[in-house]
Amino acid sequence: MSALFGNYGKRRAQIVKGQGTVVEDAKGKKYLDFTSGIAVVSLGHAHPAIVKAVQQQSEKLWHISNLFEIPGQETVAQKLVADTHFTYAFFCNSGAEANEAAIKLARKHTGKNHIITFEKSFHGRTFGAMSATGQGKVHNGFGPLVDKFTILPFNNVESLEATVDDTVAAIMLEMIQGEGGVNSVTPEFAASLAKACAEKGILLIVDEVQTGIGRTGTRFAYEQTVLKPHIVTLAKGLGSGFPIGGMLGTAELYDTFGPGTHGTTFGGNPLAMSVAETVLDHVFAPDFLHNVQDLSAYFIKQLKANLPTTYTVQGQGLLLGIGCGDTEVASYIKEAEEKGLLLVGAGPNVIRLLPPLTVSKAEIEEAIAILKSILR
Template sequence: MTVLFNNYGRRPVHLVKGQGTEVWDDTGKRYLDFTSGIAVLTLGHANPLLVKALQQQSEKLWHVSNLFASPEQEKLGASLVKDTHLAHALFCNSGAEANEAAIKLARKHSGKHHIITFEKSFHGRTYATMAATGQDKVKQGFGPLVDKFTTIPFNDVAALKQAADDTVGAIMLEVIQGEGGVNVATEEFIAAINEVSKEHGILVIVDEVQTGIARTGKRYAFEYTALKPDIVSLAKGLGGGFPIGAILAKAEMYDTLGPGSHGTTFGGNPLAVAVAQTVIDTVFTETFLQSVAELSAYAKQQITEKLSQFTVVGEGLLLGLVCPNGDAAAYVAKAEQQGLLVVQAGPGVIRLVPPLTVTKEEIDEAIAILQTL
């Protein structure tokens, strides 16, 4: 019996040390970590740059209320919106909080409460983000949810055009669905979103909690598309392992969230901001983004050549292996036994989300393990 709630399907592995892409358990066994804390460890375990940033900040200031000015938040926000169509940032602690803030901002700014979301999406486990999520398994047993969410099939242009009308305040989507199977939005679907949002005055929220911060080889996954979202949510990789979330929004939304309309005690705290700034300074460079793109191309090529039983999907280092028998769980368990940690994306897809600092040699090692399963 454990003192902890049973809400996680925990694996029987106690990890005690990590460095880069490698982790070790309490028996000394080494693993390759291709989970990255589920797309969180942007620069790997115990990255010296992040350790230094956290240590230096911890010796100066741990926490200060958002009642006070924060030049550090200003700098991080400016780094996140630089060279985009976005203008303002709000910091919080997690992806669910970021998506809650995005929903609140969209409803308040549009004056409309109806939001369209998509099947197989995942936006969080709070009441509003559960309602937004297009997976029934996260909603069961919790009673009435926040209303005015319409969930339709992903990449279904006809369903989108039928659902969109003047009552809709926002469309909320992941450009690449992570939890639901590594599903990539088609060009036709993106074009239809742009069309209906313009026709009906609908805001567009892009959930970049998993896809953002260079994970797909771009700063943000929406940069692969023709979308110019009104609101973008971030978390996971933003802190490289330290908890932080954010929303970014267009300039015209600045006055929508006035003093007292939204808040957080710990959001944008000095420790989180110091680490996140170091992450952004490292990954938002042409050299780093090109490296992610090259590693992705290499991984896709090797998977296609050596793991032909799988179909590879996704962008950057958010890749999915579609299982021939639809049973990803069995592969995940066998890979763990062989020293490779991976995670599912829905019942039939193995998700590969290594640190963005992974090497080609580590990719080769991971593929060699997968070949044995």
């Protein structure tokens, strides 16, 4: 009998080691990992540079508390805000924590409580982040949520225009709804968001926990739109498997988060910063991002050429989805695992494809062959 709570629906395979895109279970069976720990292992499993960074830092200092200066935080912050309109960063341990920080910052800075979010969104499972999430299945059974969140239809310009007013502190959204079905912001909706925020003095929070750090082929997914958010939240790929979260903000927000307003015990510790610095040195290199774009174009082309036309291909970069209409994808994901390909869903009817950003074209071809055999 397990001593663990049963809050996860565990897969059958027990993964014990990995290298790059390939992982191996306790029985010695190998799989192509097109989950990346759900968009986390951006540089693949056991990347030599990350292993080296952890080893070297672990021999120096693991934890010192944010009561003291941690030089690595300054280094990583500078790399994240360089050549952007952001000025400051805050580090924590997860995407949910980053989103909690963003919600607190927006409310305190504006003096308002009303925040608009969208249906099918996912922002985390802590109470503030859960309240911002536009999925009832995440809310069920937990009693009253945090007040003053209005959840609107995604990509619906009319409902947004009818709702925004002077009471709104912030609008919070994902550029691509990873958990909600790999739904991308349309150009028309992005323009409407930008106009609403400018006209009403509303802060724009973009949750890039899943889309950030090169996942969509640019440093941040918002860079592919007209949007200039006031706050961006990060996690997942920033640590390539090491727990880290972050929030970036514009200069006007600095005074709102003074000493004692917000904090974290473990956030931004030296181990996490050594990993994040290594990740950014790789992922933010122009050639690396160009390669992600090239891999994405190749992957999309192969998917469209090899899958039945009844399926749709959506998403950007290496955050892609296969829309299966009204068909539930759980059985497809199980069959793919049996054939050596690890996948994850995005809602009941979409297969999410999240290989490491270091995946090869040969590995994409191998995955396509398995997908072709099961998506009949």
